[in-house]
Amino acid sequence: MLAITAVGLFLPFRCAKHAGSRLTAAFRLVLVLVLALSGAGLAHAEDGYDLWLRYRPLPEAQAAAYRGHVAQLVLPAATPRQQAARDELLRGLGGLLGQTPPTSDAVSVDGAVVVGTPASSPTIARLRLDTRGLGHDGYLIRSAVIAGHPVTVVAAADDVGALYGAFHLLRLLQTGGSIAGLDLRETTRMKLRVLDHWDDLNGHVERGYAGNSIWGWQKLPDWLEPRYTDYARANASIGINGTVLNNVNANAAILTPPYLDKVKALAGVFRPYGIRVYLSVKFSAPIEIGGLKTADPLDPAVQRWWRAKADEIYALIPDFGGFLVKANSEGQPGPQDYGRTHADGANMLADAVAPHGGIVMWRAFVYSQANTDDRAKQAYTEFKPLDGKFRANVLLQVKNGPIDFQPREPFNPLFGAMPKTPLMMEFQVTKEYLGFATHLAYLGPLFEETLRADTMARGKGSTVARVIDGELDGHALTGIAGVANIGTDRDWSGSDFNQANWYAYGRLAWNPMLDARSIAEEWVRMTFSDDAAFVKPVVDMMMQSREAVVDYMTPLGLHHLMGKGHHYGPAPWDASGPRADWTPVYYHRADHDGIGFDRSSSGSNAVAQYAPPVAGTFNDLSKIPDAYLLWFHHVPWNYRMRSGRTLWDELVVHYTQGVDEVKQMRATWQRMDGRIDAERYRKAAVFLGIQEKEALWWRDASIAYFQSLNGLPLPAGYAPPQHPLSYYESLSFPFVPGYRP
Structure with a gap:
């Protein structure tokens, strides 16, 4: 935005008669500095609108290697769908490679990309590729030779398959994949x-x-x-x-x-x-x-x-x-x-x-x-x-x-x-x-x-x-x-x-x-950066993130513990509402002696709805995974877990671990500063800060409530909640996004 503003300020002076004499040296210097800052990054500010279809220029060495494989586009554009494929390839290749390849009706150079169906492309028809079994949506991406020219062919039985194939080809370029010696066949069984x-x-x-x-x-x-x-x-x-x-x-x-x-x-x-x-x-x-x-x-x-x-x-x-x-x-x-x-x-x-x-x-x-x-x-x-x-x-x-x-x-x-x-x-x-x-x-x-x-x-x-x-x-x-x-x-x-x-x-x-x-x-490679030093730690962070949420919100098979209506934040104490099964207490069933919903054969027998081998695993305390324990069983607070800890201690450990995992995610992201654009980096950094605060809120509110029922001390070395239970119970959120009364 600053780049646009600076240019907008400069143009009226440049167009006015004797503009140079009106600009002081200091003002000129300010403009130069602003424009220089713009060229250094602010002109490329990103707001996330482009999603994973960013098509930003690849490093020159990489782009040069790809250009030899996309020297020409040979594809029809007689229908809106064919036009969509053509437009996307021109947009993507022009953005990634720094130049837009020419389009043509026939292969005339090495490195052409030929896209279409046997019905829409005489060139593809002559190749007699086996498009049987591709269905409406499937496609082939093959390296081939046409009239002595090495080419890349994106072929499908239907125009929509050719469109999907065009996106796949662009994805290969965005993620640094090889486009030499290709032999890909993609189909979907999901109609x-x-x-x-x-x-x-x-x-x-x-x-x-x-x-x-x-x-x-x-x-x-x-x-x-x-x-x-x-x-x-x-x-x-x-x-x-x-x-x-x-x-x-x-x-x-x-x-x-x-x-x-x-x-x-x-x-x-x-x-x-x-x-x-x-x-x-x-x-x-x-x-x-x-x-x-x-x-x-x-x-x-x-x-x-x-x-x-x-x-x-x-x-x-x-x-x-x-x-x-x-x-x-x-x-x-x-x-x-x-x-x-x-x-x-x-x-x-x-x-x-x-x-x-x-x-x-x-x-x-x-x-x-x-x-x-x-x-x-x-x-x-x-x-x-x-x-x-x-x-x-x-x-x-x-x-x-x-x-x-x-x-x-x-x-x-x-x-x-x-x-x-x-x-x-x-x-x-x-x-x-x-x-x-x-x-x-x-x-x-x-x-x-x-x-x-x-x-x-x-x-x-x-x-x-x-x-x-x-x-x-x-x-x-x-x-x-x-x-x-x-x-x-x-x-x-x-x-x-x-x-x-x-x-x-x-x-x-x-x-x-x-x-x-x-x-x-x-x-990550398409959306942020193809830099390996960025990709691996960020992917690792993403892969642990959902488990972190489970830990600080609903560990060990707990579920439906959020505030009603808005579903924002913890409310395991809530027993109000027009129906029992809209309340957290219906699901955790915690009291002085234990916690969990008994869906075993001695409880609601929900386990019987699964096939016998699965039901047997869920029904048996010695076999059920810890992750589903409290979904299917009501157990005492002193129940001994596989870790050797009591259930109560295990819950506190998981709640705390969830907060610690968010802290690790924040630390990982802080190390990424400077590796992507400042705008998107900063937004994610701020949001991770919000997540850490709210993860701690989930941990503390949940521990405070369950401790009010069981009266048990926290395991050694674990911090108590920052506030009394009454504080957490007093919070209300009638205007959060997505609220439904």
Whole structure:
């Protein structure tokens, strides 16, 4: 910004007659110094907007080595999608290499890059590459020889695959990969790779920590923010191919003609990037906007209304993806209001969109206030009996754990339990329970932990990833959803490190078998620096960050200990609220003698919802991992842990360890000063300072409360809480971001 200001000050003098005589030597010196400072770095100030698509110039030696491999671009640009691939390559190569290669219809020099499909590129057609099995999205990147010229070929069966391949090629350059002797083949088994936006029509984002909704509903359909295209570019770069525009706690107005025109406009922006739009719908919409007296899914008038609404939508948006539905959960209307099942409701909507090729994503996040059993059991109890009763175009959308996106949960027992029904994963990218925007919590390890969990449903190796990618039970319709962390903040996600969670989600959606560390390294190299002295320590820091959050918030299987409504900060003492299962005391069940929720065979028997080998491990105190101990067992404070410490001492150690881990992260980041731009460095440094203070708050408040129950001393050498319990109990936060009363 200062560079622009300095130039703006200088130009009026330069353009005025006799300008030189009016400038004193001192003022000239000031201008020179300002411009010099600008050239030294301030002119390159970064605000995070470019995400991992920064395309900053590579070191000259590296750029020179790459230029020989990208001396020419040979690719079609006859369609919007082909144009998108061409534009991205020109933008990326020009930025990374310092010069934009010429484009042509035919290879004429060594080092050409040829992009397209056999149908769009005669050059690729002549190569007779085997594009079978690539599907709609897959691609090849091969080194080849055409007319005597060594070339790099990006080939696909469909234009969207060619676009994904173009992004992959740019990623290789950004991360310092070799582009000589390439022979890459990329496919995905995940048909739907979707971002769910919990955005309301008034601009509020439920559980959003990066500003307001990026959708400018009041300006649509006329004004299309350039940001929409950049959003589509970012998603396409990691293979995301769907976006649900509105909150699962839906407003029926989204289905009215004025809003459908706005949705159509967004769909037009996203289409060149292979992204379909979906809408969350309110089950009672036929009543609220349709003039009907019922929303009973078996009522013929209701069925006709939904079919007509689907016809209306597809007439406007022929490639509309379908509906996402939250029903009979947290007060939302649904088929159970009429004595019908979830299958009845989902199938009615599925029949409406089926003629157009649409799908229905029906959320399995359900729990009723009237339920007196363990909340963790409710989704399984309601949906397991419905296995095989859903239409072929219904995906059951299941949260990664049985409660609600906690820092750590065991995998949801529905995975592996419904072999006749395609299940899609629902991850939360926005950090509702992991410190909002300011805490560094890289979620790649959380996603990986869930995807690699073995359900044992069909024997050893029946991982969650194999359930959702269709391999385990032979499903063709597959999908994964991530609750977006995107808002109007200039850096998109509330902090630069939160961008890594969006990126990791997309990469794992494309290939659930990728590992979180490799993804983190890729992201760091693209987003910050390719300097090994920066990359390794920062990746190490990221990889420990989620475990640090678990330690200072919810160690040893504790869960749901945050303040209600805002979910900001600890409140393990809270027993208030309209329903028991919204209160922390319901989940930790601590008293003078012990702590933990007994879900063993002698308690709620939630363990029985897992396959017998898994249930046996969770049920047995001698076998259960420490990480899930208090999720499944209520144990005495003096219970002897594997470490040799008592449970109470172990909890205090973990709480303190979490704070210490944040201190280590801060120290690591301090050593990175000067290795990246000052703006992003400073923001992350400040946020890590906030995280350390709030980690200590979590530690001290939790220890103070539990100590008030058990009366036990702290282990030797561990500091007591900084304040009495009454201080922590007195804090309130009615205006924190993402608050929902």
